[in-house]
Amino acid sequence: MNVVVCNNLTKQYGRSKVIHSMSFQLAENKITGLIGRNGAGKTTLLKIIAGYLHHSSGDVQVFSENPFNNLKVSANTIFIDNEMSFSQGLTLKELLETAGSFYQNWDHDLALRLFDYFSLDPKQFHGNLSKGMQSTFNSIIGLAARCPLTIMDEPTSGMDSGTRKDFYRALLKEYIAHPRTIILSSHLLDEVEDLLEDVLLIKSGEKCLHLSIDSLRDYAIGVRGKTEKVQEWIDRIETIHLQDIGANLSYAVVKNDRSIKELEDARQLGLEITSVSAEDICSYLTSKTKGGIDHVFNRG
Numbered sequence: 001m002n003v004v005v006c007n008n009l010t011k012q013y014g015r016s017k018v019i020h021s022m023s024f025q026l027a028e029n030k031i032t033g034l035i036g037r038n039g040a041g042k043t044t045l046l047k048i049i050a051g052y053l054h055h056s057s058g059d060v061q062v063f064s065e066n067p068f069n070n071l072k073v074s075a076n077t078i079f080i081d082n083e084m085s086f087s088q089g090l091t092l093k094e095l096l097e098t099a100g101s102f103y104q105n106w107d108h109d110l111a112l113r114l115f116d117y118f119s120l121d122p123k124q125f126h127g128n129l130s131k132g133m134q135s136t137f138n139s140i141i142g143l144a145a146r147c148p149l150t151i152m153d154e155p156t157s158g159m160d161s162g163t164r165k166d167f168y169r170a171l172l173k174e175y176i177a178h179p180r181t182i183i184l185s186s187h188l189l190d191e192v193e194d195l196l197e198d199v200l201l202i203k204s205g206e207k208c209l210h211l212s213i214d215s216l217r218d219y220a221i222g223v224r225g226k227t228e229k230v231q232e233w234i235d236r237i238e239t240i241h242l243q244d245i246g247a248n249l250s251y252a253v254v255k256n257d258r259s260i261k262e263l264e265d266a267r268q269l270g271l272e273i274t275s276v277s278a279e280d281i282c283s284y285l286t287s288k289t290k291g292g293i294d295h296v297f298n299r300g
Protein backbone atom coordinates (compact mmCIF):
# COMPACT_ATOMS: atom_id res chain seq x y z
CA MET A 1 0.00 0.00 0.00
CA ASN A 2 1.16 3.54 -0.74
CA VAL A 3 0.87 6.00 2.12
CA VAL A 4 1.70 9.06 0.01
CA VAL A 5 0.71 9.49 -3.63
CA CYS A 6 1.47 12.69 -5.53
CA ASN A 7 0.42 13.27 -9.13
CA ASN A 8 1.59 16.37 -10.97
CA LEU A 9 1.78 18.15 -7.64
CA THR A 10 2.52 21.84 -7.99
CA LYS A 11 2.94 24.56 -5.41
CA GLN A 12 3.17 28.27 -6.05
CA TYR A 13 3.84 31.01 -3.55
CA GLY A 14 2.26 33.97 -5.28
CA ARG A 15 3.73 33.89 -8.77
CA SER A 16 6.70 31.81 -7.82
CA LYS A 17 6.39 28.09 -8.58
CA VAL A 18 8.47 26.10 -6.11
CA ILE A 19 7.13 22.56 -6.71
CA HIS A 20 6.86 21.62 -10.36
CA SER A 21 4.48 18.87 -11.39
CA MET A 22 5.92 16.26 -9.07
CA SER A 23 4.67 12.66 -9.22
CA PHE A 24 5.78 9.88 -6.88
CA GLN A 25 4.49 7.33 -4.38
CA LEU A 26 5.84 6.38 -0.99
CA ALA A 27 5.14 2.84 0.12
CA GLU A 28 4.03 1.93 3.62
CA ASN A 29 6.69 1.12 6.21
CA LYS A 30 9.72 2.37 4.34
CA ILE A 31 12.26 4.99 5.25
CA THR A 32 12.64 7.49 2.43
CA GLY A 33 15.26 10.21 2.38
CA LEU A 34 14.09 13.46 0.82
CA ILE A 35 17.35 14.93 -0.39
CA GLY A 36 17.93 18.27 -2.05
CA ARG A 37 19.93 21.43 -1.79
CA ASN A 38 18.90 24.62 0.00
CA GLY A 39 15.68 25.96 -1.45
CA ALA A 40 14.95 22.79 -3.45
CA GLY A 41 11.44 22.61 -1.97
CA LYS A 42 11.85 19.90 0.69
CA THR A 43 10.06 21.73 3.50
CA THR A 44 7.28 22.89 1.19
CA LEU A 45 6.70 19.35 -0.06
CA LEU A 46 6.75 17.90 3.47
CA LYS A 47 4.32 20.53 4.75
CA ILE A 48 1.91 19.71 1.90
CA ILE A 49 2.14 16.01 2.75
CA ALA A 50 1.62 16.73 6.45
CA GLY A 51 -1.49 18.75 5.61
CA TYR A 52 -0.08 22.10 6.79
CA LEU A 53 -0.02 23.70 3.35
CA HIS A 54 -2.46 23.69 0.44
CA HIS A 55 -1.03 22.58 -2.90
CA SER A 56 -1.74 24.72 -5.97
CA SER A 57 -2.58 22.07 -8.56
CA GLY A 58 -2.26 18.36 -9.23
CA ASP A 59 -3.17 15.83 -6.60
CA VAL A 60 -1.81 14.65 -3.28
CA GLN A 61 -3.22 11.77 -1.27
CA VAL A 62 -2.02 10.69 2.17
CA PHE A 63 -3.70 7.59 3.58
CA SER A 64 -5.89 7.91 0.46
CA GLU A 65 -7.18 11.37 1.44
CA ASN A 66 -6.33 14.98 0.66
CA PRO A 67 -4.11 15.81 3.65
CA PHE A 68 -4.94 19.51 4.01
CA ASN A 69 -6.60 20.05 7.40
CA ASN A 70 -7.61 16.40 7.37
CA LEU A 71 -8.40 14.72 10.69
CA LYS A 72 -7.40 11.21 9.60
CA VAL A 73 -4.07 12.49 8.29
CA SER A 74 -3.31 14.60 11.36
CA ALA A 75 -4.22 11.73 13.70
CA ASN A 76 -1.75 9.45 11.92
CA THR A 77 1.05 11.85 11.09
CA ILE A 78 3.73 13.68 13.04
CA PHE A 79 5.79 16.45 11.49
CA ILE A 80 9.05 17.21 13.25
CA ASP A 81 11.07 20.27 12.34
CA ASN A 82 12.98 22.97 14.14
CA GLU A 83 10.05 25.37 14.10
CA MET A 84 7.88 23.25 16.37
CA SER A 85 6.20 25.37 19.01
CA PHE A 86 5.13 24.14 22.39
CA SER A 87 3.15 25.58 25.25
CA GLN A 88 5.47 28.14 26.81
CA GLY A 89 4.19 27.65 30.36
CA LEU A 90 4.98 23.93 30.48
CA THR A 91 8.28 22.33 31.45
CA LEU A 92 9.83 19.61 29.26
CA LYS A 93 8.54 16.95 31.66
CA GLU A 94 5.02 18.38 31.45
CA LEU A 95 5.27 18.59 27.66
CA LEU A 96 6.18 14.91 27.49
CA GLU A 97 3.27 14.05 29.76
CA THR A 98 0.79 15.99 27.62
CA ALA A 99 2.22 14.56 24.34
CA GLY A 100 0.79 11.18 25.35
CA SER A 101 -2.75 12.46 24.95
CA PHE A 102 -2.13 13.56 21.33
CA TYR A 103 -0.66 10.37 19.93
CA GLN A 104 -2.47 7.11 20.19
CA ASN A 105 0.69 4.93 19.99
CA TRP A 106 2.73 7.15 22.33
CA ASP A 107 5.39 5.19 24.25
CA HIS A 108 5.98 7.19 27.41
CA ASP A 109 8.60 4.85 28.76
CA LEU A 110 10.67 5.24 25.58
CA ALA A 111 10.28 9.02 25.74
CA LEU A 112 11.57 9.07 29.33
CA ARG A 113 14.51 6.76 28.58
CA LEU A 114 15.58 8.89 25.61
CA PHE A 115 15.05 12.04 27.66
CA ASP A 116 17.40 10.72 30.37
CA TYR A 117 19.95 9.42 27.86
CA PHE A 118 20.21 12.79 26.16
CA SER A 119 20.49 14.48 29.59
CA LEU A 120 17.62 16.89 29.13
CA ASP A 121 16.50 18.75 32.23
CA PRO A 122 12.85 17.95 33.09
CA LYS A 123 12.36 21.40 34.70
CA GLN A 124 13.67 23.31 31.68
CA PHE A 125 11.41 25.13 29.21
CA HIS A 126 11.55 24.37 25.49
CA GLY A 127 12.13 28.02 24.57
CA ASN A 128 15.24 28.13 26.76
CA LEU A 129 16.93 25.09 25.21
CA SER A 130 19.87 25.44 22.85
CA LYS A 131 19.11 24.81 19.16
CA GLY A 132 20.61 21.32 19.26
CA MET A 133 18.73 20.44 22.46
CA GLN A 134 15.46 21.64 20.97
CA SER A 135 16.07 19.35 17.99
CA THR A 136 16.84 16.49 20.37
CA PHE A 137 13.64 17.07 22.35
CA ASN A 138 11.56 17.36 19.16
CA SER A 139 13.08 14.16 17.83
CA ILE A 140 12.24 12.32 21.05
CA ILE A 141 8.61 13.37 20.53
CA GLY A 142 8.87 12.18 16.92
CA LEU A 143 10.17 8.75 17.89
CA ALA A 144 7.96 8.13 20.92
CA ALA A 145 4.80 9.20 19.07
CA ARG A 146 5.15 6.13 16.81
CA CYS A 147 2.91 7.72 14.19
CA PRO A 148 2.22 5.60 11.10
CA LEU A 149 3.56 8.51 9.02
CA THR A 150 6.57 10.16 10.67
CA ILE A 151 7.96 13.16 8.81
CA MET A 152 11.24 14.64 9.99
CA ASP A 153 12.48 17.80 8.31
CA GLU A 154 16.21 18.18 9.01
CA PRO A 155 15.70 16.62 12.47
CA THR A 156 19.34 16.84 13.52
CA SER A 157 19.74 20.53 12.79
CA GLY A 158 22.03 21.98 15.46
CA MET A 159 22.84 18.61 17.10
CA ASP A 160 26.51 17.80 17.70
CA SER A 161 27.92 14.83 15.82
CA GLY A 162 27.65 12.39 18.75
CA THR A 163 24.02 13.28 19.35
CA ARG A 164 23.29 12.95 15.62
CA LYS A 165 24.76 9.47 15.53
CA ASP A 166 22.82 8.45 18.64
CA PHE A 167 19.61 9.87 17.25
CA TYR A 168 19.95 8.04 13.93
CA ARG A 169 20.73 4.81 15.78
CA ALA A 170 17.65 5.30 17.98
CA LEU A 171 15.58 5.97 14.87
CA LEU A 172 16.79 2.79 13.22
CA LYS A 173 16.16 0.67 16.32
CA GLU A 174 12.70 2.15 16.73
CA TYR A 175 11.90 1.60 13.07
CA ILE A 176 12.99 -2.04 13.18
CA ALA A 177 10.97 -2.70 16.35
CA HIS A 178 7.95 -0.66 15.21
CA PRO A 179 7.93 -0.21 11.42
CA ARG A 180 6.27 2.93 10.12
CA THR A 181 6.50 5.16 7.07
CA ILE A 182 9.28 7.64 7.66
CA ILE A 183 10.30 10.59 5.49
CA LEU A 184 13.57 12.15 6.52
CA SER A 185 14.78 15.28 4.81
CA SER A 186 18.43 16.21 4.68
CA HIS A 187 21.01 18.07 2.63
CA LEU A 188 23.52 15.42 3.53
CA LEU A 189 22.92 11.99 2.17
CA ASP A 190 26.13 10.70 3.75
CA GLU A 191 24.77 11.06 7.22
CA VAL A 192 21.51 9.19 6.64
CA GLU A 193 22.49 6.86 3.83
CA ASP A 194 22.76 3.73 5.98
CA LEU A 195 19.26 4.25 7.34
CA LEU A 196 17.47 4.74 4.07
CA GLU A 197 15.69 2.28 1.85
CA ASP A 198 14.69 4.81 -0.81
CA VAL A 199 15.88 8.22 -1.87
CA LEU A 200 13.72 10.94 -3.40
CA LEU A 201 16.14 13.49 -4.82
CA ILE A 202 14.74 16.87 -5.78
CA LYS A 203 16.26 19.82 -7.57
CA SER A 204 14.63 23.26 -7.87
CA GLY A 205 11.20 21.83 -7.07
CA GLU A 206 11.46 18.98 -9.55
CA LYS A 207 11.87 15.28 -8.96
CA CYS A 208 15.36 14.28 -10.03
CA LEU A 209 15.40 10.62 -8.98
CA HIS A 210 13.33 8.29 -6.86
CA LEU A 211 14.99 4.95 -6.37
CA SER A 212 16.30 2.50 -3.80
CA ILE A 213 19.53 3.37 -2.04
CA ASP A 214 21.18 0.34 -3.65
CA SER A 215 20.18 1.52 -7.13
CA LEU A 216 21.46 4.99 -6.30
CA ARG A 217 24.85 3.59 -5.25
CA ASP A 218 24.98 1.90 -8.62
CA TYR A 219 23.62 4.82 -10.64
CA ALA A 220 26.82 6.29 -12.04
CA ILE A 221 30.47 5.59 -12.76
CA GLY A 222 33.45 7.91 -12.80
CA VAL A 223 36.25 7.95 -15.36
CA ARG A 224 39.53 9.71 -14.76
CA GLY A 225 42.60 10.22 -16.84
CA LYS A 226 44.27 12.57 -19.31
CA THR A 227 41.92 15.43 -20.21
CA GLU A 228 42.00 14.82 -23.96
CA LYS A 229 41.31 11.10 -23.48
CA VAL A 230 38.43 11.79 -21.12
CA GLN A 231 37.07 14.32 -23.64
CA GLU A 232 37.43 11.79 -26.44
CA TRP A 233 35.57 9.12 -24.48
CA ILE A 234 32.68 11.34 -23.35
CA ASP A 235 32.33 12.93 -26.78
CA ARG A 236 28.91 11.43 -27.45
CA ILE A 237 27.97 10.55 -23.90
CA GLU A 238 25.89 12.74 -21.65
CA THR A 239 27.93 13.63 -18.59
CA ILE A 240 26.55 14.18 -15.13
CA HIS A 241 29.72 15.91 -13.97
CA LEU A 242 33.04 16.98 -15.44
CA GLN A 243 35.93 18.38 -13.46
CA ASP A 244 39.62 19.23 -13.80
CA ILE A 245 41.52 17.28 -11.18
CA GLY A 246 45.08 18.37 -11.89
CA ALA A 247 47.44 19.33 -14.69
CA ASN A 248 45.89 17.86 -17.81
CA LEU A 249 43.79 15.42 -15.78
CA SER A 250 40.01 15.25 -15.78
CA TYR A 251 37.27 13.35 -14.01
CA ALA A 252 33.91 12.70 -15.62
CA VAL A 253 30.82 11.06 -14.17
CA VAL A 254 28.31 9.37 -16.45
CA LYS A 255 25.28 7.15 -15.95
CA ASN A 256 26.21 3.55 -15.28
CA ASP A 257 24.60 2.21 -18.43
CA ARG A 258 27.58 2.11 -20.79
CA SER A 259 28.08 -0.92 -23.02
CA ILE A 260 30.91 -3.41 -22.47
CA LYS A 261 32.51 -2.02 -25.63
CA GLU A 262 32.42 1.55 -24.33
CA LEU A 263 33.99 0.48 -21.04
CA GLU A 264 36.67 -1.40 -22.96
CA ASP A 265 37.28 1.73 -25.08
CA ALA A 266 37.79 3.72 -21.87
CA ARG A 267 40.41 1.24 -20.68
CA GLN A 268 42.12 1.36 -24.07
CA LEU A 269 42.34 5.13 -23.67
CA GLY A 270 44.09 4.61 -20.35
CA LEU A 271 41.14 5.83 -18.30
CA GLU A 272 40.50 4.58 -14.81
CA ILE A 273 36.90 3.62 -14.08
CA THR A 274 35.71 4.21 -10.55
CA SER A 275 32.55 3.92 -8.50
CA VAL A 276 30.84 7.12 -7.38
CA SER A 277 29.42 7.51 -3.88
CA ALA A 278 25.68 8.02 -3.50
CA GLU A 279 26.39 11.38 -1.82
CA ASP A 280 28.48 12.55 -4.79
CA ILE A 281 25.86 11.39 -7.28
CA CYS A 282 23.24 13.48 -5.45
CA SER A 283 25.58 16.43 -5.30
CA TYR A 284 26.44 16.27 -9.03
CA LEU A 285 22.83 15.73 -10.12
CA THR A 286 21.62 18.72 -8.14
CA SER A 287 24.48 21.03 -9.10
CA LYS A 288 23.52 24.08 -11.16
CA THR A 289 26.44 23.41 -13.54
CA LYS A 290 28.17 20.28 -14.80
CA GLY A 291 31.49 21.44 -13.42
CA GLY A 292 30.26 22.32 -9.93
CA ILE A 293 31.97 25.18 -8.07
CA ASP A 294 34.96 25.02 -10.47
CA HIS A 295 32.69 26.59 -13.08
CA VAL A 296 32.82 29.88 -11.13
CA PHE A 297 36.61 29.97 -11.39
CA ASN A 298 36.94 28.85 -15.00
CA ARG A 299 36.60 32.07 -16.95
CA GLY A 300 38.55 31.07 -20.01
Ligand SMILES: Nc1ncnc2c1ncn2[C@@H]1O[C@H](COP(=O)(O)OP(=O)(O)OP(=O)(O)O)[C@@H](O)[C@H]1O
Pocket residue numbers: 013016018036037038039040041042043044045187
Ligand atom coordinates in the same frame (compact mmCIF):
# COMPACT_ATOMS: atom_id res chain seq x y z
N1 LIG B 1 6.08 31.20 2.58
C1 LIG B 1 6.81 31.34 1.48
N2 LIG B 1 6.57 32.35 0.61
C2 LIG B 1 7.28 32.50 -0.52
N3 LIG B 1 8.29 31.67 -0.90
C3 LIG B 1 8.57 30.67 -0.07
C4 LIG B 1 7.87 30.44 1.16
N4 LIG B 1 8.39 29.32 1.75
C5 LIG B 1 9.37 28.89 0.94
N5 LIG B 1 9.48 29.68 -0.14
C6 LIG B 1 10.42 29.51 -1.26
O1 LIG B 1 10.20 28.20 -1.77
C7 LIG B 1 11.42 27.61 -2.19
C8 LIG B 1 11.57 26.26 -1.50
O2 LIG B 1 11.74 26.49 -0.10
P1 LIG B 1 11.79 25.28 0.92
O3 LIG B 1 11.90 25.87 2.29
O4 LIG B 1 10.66 24.38 0.65
O5 LIG B 1 13.16 24.58 0.48
P2 LIG B 1 14.08 23.55 1.28
O6 LIG B 1 14.51 22.54 0.28
O7 LIG B 1 13.37 23.05 2.49
O8 LIG B 1 15.31 24.49 1.68
P3 LIG B 1 16.38 24.34 2.90
O9 LIG B 1 17.13 23.08 2.68
O10 LIG B 1 17.24 25.55 2.69
O11 LIG B 1 15.59 24.38 4.18
C9 LIG B 1 12.53 28.60 -1.84
O12 LIG B 1 12.83 29.34 -3.00
C10 LIG B 1 11.87 29.51 -0.82
O13 LIG B 1 12.40 30.81 -0.87
